Amino acid sequence: MGTGDPYTTIAEPTFVARFLLDPDTDTVSAVANVDAFVDLPDGSTWALTIFTVDEVGRLLARWRETGEVASGSYFWAVGQLIVPEPGVSAMIAAIRELVCNGDITSAGVRCEGQDRGTSAITGQ
Template sequence: MLRDGVHGTGDPYTTVTEPAFVARFLLDPDTDTVANVDALVDLPNGSTWALTIFTVDEVGRLLARWKETGEVANGSYFWAADQLIVPEPGVSAMAAAIRELVCNGDITSVGVRCEGQDRDTSAATGGDPSAVASSPICGRRAHLVPRRSVAVARRVATG
């Protein structure tokens, strides 16, 4: 897991920065592995997309728990509006899935657009979220940032 060693700064995000996107994962700083996390994905065109990411095993664990507790019709179904399921835990696996969604344009179908969170950087793609998929930035590797971005948290907090 990515750690920055700074706790209590008020910034709840672990950030993955790639040329095609910036992903901010809302993580507990004491978590060693992640199998269920909310993420915000910022695109170069200024749009922001929300995802809830689960592993296959985490979905099974939740269904089993709900069967025992009687929640969600005794665990008879599972859904989330912005759901993304990945085969293995960890920020790296989740970033790989996000990369694919961004580069093939599916982020606009899978994610939920965060109105009011969009950044004013639409000049890069003319404001079209799908334009990122056809840009040359989708072929580059990730730059993992093992710190939390205070500037991003402040922007989110202040709207």
Template sequence: MGAGDPYVTVTEPTFVARFLVGPDTTEESVANVDVFVDLPDGSRWALTVFSLAEVHRLLARWRETGEAAGGSYFWAVDQLIVPEPGVPAMTAAIRELVRSGELAYAGVRCEDPDA
């Protein structure tokens, strides 16, 4: 993440992933992040990645605020849940989605090349 660059970029042979890590979060602790994945074929995919603990935290907060029927459910269109926080754990999951071809089912294809 360079000065003024909001992304943590991970470049692998089969994809480039750009994690939109907030200024108050580290690569090791990020638990809720938007990610753009670029494939060699030119396609771009968007995912929102959550750690299990982050899903639990959100549900607990929503029980208090009444959101999502009092925390009775959690969903996101492009959701990927990983067991641990951090860019390395998230990258491992993305690597497997790319390898298995399941990225097309888990992510949302971006039509805007500037996404």
């Protein structure tokens, strides 16, 4: 992460993933809810919101208490990807598979006509 760069960037031969980590709370090994952008060699960029299974449960429980989202009766996000455990390494493994099998174009939201890094996703 460079000075003034809000992203933690992981470059692989078939993609570059940029994670918008909160510098005050997120760590690379423990992040459980993050917006990410996946840049492909063809110039396309795909946005994902990545959650862990436990984070989804935590959000539903919180909403049940606060009354939000019909008292936690459902969960959804545009371009959602759920991984089994926290951390950028688990997220990269999932992104790698999505890119390899071509599912990134179904799972992600294409960021057309936007500046790189401008989210097409609204956060939870």
